[in-house]
Amino acid sequence: MGVIRWSAAILLASGVVTLFLGLAFQLRVVVVPILVALLITALIVPLDRLLRRLGLRRGWAAGISATLLVAVVAAVVWVMVQLLTDAAADLGSTLRDLVDRASRESGPLADAVRGAADSLSSLGSAAAGAAAQGAFTGISLAGQLVAGTVLTLTLVFFVLRDRERMVTAVQRWTPGGRGELAVRLSRRAWDSMAGFMRGTTIIAAIDAVFITVGLALLGVPQAAALGALVFVGAYIPFVGAFLSGTVAVLVALADQGVMLAVGALAVVVAVQLIEGTLLQPLVHSRTVFLHPAFVLLAVAAGASVGGLVGTLLAVPLTAAAVGIAAELRDLAADGGPDAGAHRAGPAASTGGTASASPAG
Template identity: 35%
Template structure:
């Protein structure tokens, strides 16, 4: 006689027991949920940064200025024995004088060269129109006149848009002036009281997170300083090479071209392409297609020297970023935040790379060691804090500027720091 099975009871809970699911599905679900949260947090952060970009951008520029001026500030404070405030103010004044003098010189050359360039531009346009007629396009005079009439008609129809664009440009100029003042003001306090600000923010974190955050940020600061100083050197070499080529070829506006190439070089890949195109365009309009081809050759030689010699040698392996990572960072940054994103994408990536490598156990700067946490605000000491930004810069200036730190680690296998 068979015994009847008891009726199967339905589970009272509505949750599915993970043990009843395939393990790959459980893992995929866990990863998916966390990725969604990370992407949502990143999107919210970018949205917030875009809304307050008039503050964030000057702060980011001030941070770059501070990391560039910090060696000079440290020299004036320790070697010349100047007070902190005076050394910070003098460093900032020297930066302002350098920028103002360069812009004034470029403006003077543009003002004096416009009259001389008018005839050259007119001849260049005439030769360009003649090339359109006799070149491979074989455009007739009637077609050229038709294109000119269409362009004139389009300008007349969009005159209101051009006027509104001019008003928007004047408003942007006011915003630029305000942002410049904020950046300069913030740079001064980053130099003057950067240690106190850093100490205050650090001690806002939970106690367990303070030490790893402190050590990771030290690596990020050194990486940012190495990147910024290297980019200044590379941009200077690019600008000097292209402007010397323009000077030899007899092109006008050499100083403005130098400044354009120097500033554009801070935007990797895209900046070099745009500034090189401007140099070739000036050569084509003023001197013709043959000189333009020569100028193109000069631009290509300088850019190849930068990408294959200067960048690998100066940046060093400790803060090196793969070219694909640089291209993707610039593309994503420019897509999300425009020119600002393209400008700051690579420095942010360099800082995140160094900090993350330390947190996962791959220390990019083992010569820094794990210094003690800075004292709290109640334990105020002299500005020379142990194992802080000053100490990090002093230990790694020679290594990060030439890339020998990575070479030492590869050859020696170990690195001992002696204070």
């Protein structure tokens, strides 16, 4: 009977998760901006609290925080566009030099270089044709991206300004007298997600500084811009580090050749090893620590469900789910939801856990 009950519970949970994911996918135009807004708010809510302590009203504090966010994101995007544009031109020149040298030589390496050049030429022609055919699709996609960005920033402003009212609404509208329990679970999920995002930001900043210094000492051009790319890529576990490291190596290859590219690769690999063995356990153990294998599975699942957006959201949402599971485990140890809800009441009134929650 125990096996039957567990099997039925697993099937029911799987059905609920599948239904939820299907509904979220159908409503992704709304769901994705909401989730992204929550992640962004988790990062900038300390700034909003600081501005409130300095005497600014809620609306002004939220508006200034959102405006600074827009300025920082715009600066990072501009730096990355400049980086990719310059690196593409330099890399193209280097590849042409390699092809010219290979055309005058013979052997397996020269044949491989010529074959790669021909493949890249064919790929470029195909991409140009696809771009011409999909011009209107690209315009439509750009419009959706702009609309989603505006919606996300608007939601960030409202979450920053009205987060206390949202907590009150959860308490009031949760059925069955479980308002305090719902708030406690929400706060635990928020604490885990916000802590994970802040930890990732700290690690990303440290990685960016070390890689920038290492590339600058090697003489790699645009080292600061490459560091900015590393910082942004750190928010995509595994994939982001690989892509940003690849760009750094390619820029080094395009500037001074193979030896500098090998040195840049050594710098990137060394920093990634330090991050994986020291920084992640040290920083994330203070919030919510996810095993690297668990993170990899979450990234793979997010990519299969939502592509790039799913890859970005998978790990923070997994951290939130782990936080909820930990809170439910604590509730069971305390004697059930009633005991947990009873204990959550004084915390909510005194601000015990609210310092890291949306209501903070």
